[in-house]
Amino acid sequence: MQNKTISIGHKNPDADSVLTAVLVSKFGKKIFGVEVEAVIADEINNETKFVLDFLKIKKPRLLKKIKNEKVILVDTTEPNQIIDGLTEDNLLAIIDHHNLGGLQSSRPIYTRVEPIGCTGSVMYKILKEENIKIDKVSAVIIIVCIISDTLNFNSPTTTNEDKKILKELNKIAKLNLKKFTKDLFAAKSSLKGISVKDIVNKDYKQFEMGKYKVGIGVWETTNPESVNLQKDKIIKELARKKKKEKLDYLFFAVVDIIKNNSYLYIIGEEENVLAEKIFKGGIKDNVMFLKGVVSRKKQVVPQLRRELGK
Ligand SMILES: [Mn+2]
DSSP: OOEEEEEOSSOOOHEEEEEEEHHHHHHHHHHHHSSSEEEEESSOOOOHHHHHHTOOOEEEOOOOOOOOOOOEEEEEOOOOGOOOOOOTTEEEEEEESSOOOOOOOOSSSSSEEESOOOOHHHHHHHHHHHHHHHHHHHHHHHHHHHHHHTTTTTTTTTOOHHHHHHHHHHHOOOOOOOHHHHHHHHHHHHOOOOOOOHHHTTTEEEEETTTEEEEEEEEEEEEEEHHHHHHHHHHHHHHHHHHTTOOOOOEEEEEEEETTTTEEESSSHHHHHHHHHHHOOOOOEEEEETOHHHHHHHHOOOOHHHHHHH
16 A cells, blocks of 8 residues: 655644645646645634635644655645654655755655745645635635735735735635635634643644754734733743743744734843844844744744854
8 A cells, every 4th residue: 555645834833834735635646647635733722723624625634743654745845843753765845935954865856946935825825726616715725825824915025926926816705805814814813712821832843053052932813912911921831841941032022914014022131142133123122023024934034044144
């Protein structure tokens, strides 16, 4: 019997990550010639839950470790963000929109990485090229990936292609985009069932930068005050996490997705020195206000890398 094939995004998955894995499973047979099951490396967030409920899609199975499954990896190539147990032998394909994160292979692997707003948009292009008809559910899925990842076109990661794709897809999905975006962002911001630990970890990514281990968590919200009110508890949790995971630096930002600013939490002296050097903002009560900063990928990670190393 052939090994089972799964599609999976990064740990602490966001909507783009989970939903593109779902899309890959839907069209796996047509694109890759194999049956594919979508799985998740960690529990989904409230935004993804809202979308799965809206589309009446069953939540993908939680999988903590790869055994002998073949893997189609979506929305990351960063070794620290990938499910445990993935080896070159398991890896069947990569579909992503991030910088190449250091995965290596001794044989060619199907790789599709594009500098566009979300992995959903990359999937759209693949479906088009394969002449696959896009149904209404798939159209909504890709629209969600675009709105969620580009913060409704407010993130500097947005491209004209994402805008065109969304317009094209809404001819099929026929969503009231204004209302849908509002509902989606309300779900994204919802603190229902979310502990301080969840706030820190739900959208957390770890990076190797030079010789340093760097963690960056974000919380995107229409209501930054709801999170900032818990700042002291969050900073305590961050300090605990930094120690436990032996991180050299740990940053956390509350992203205001209405006004498009961030509140960067500063948990210690190392972070303080680095943040002042890079972002040049003033720190008040352990928070640095970052005007116009909304994207970890474009406005935080490269800036840190320039300082700490690739
Ligand atoms: Mn993404």
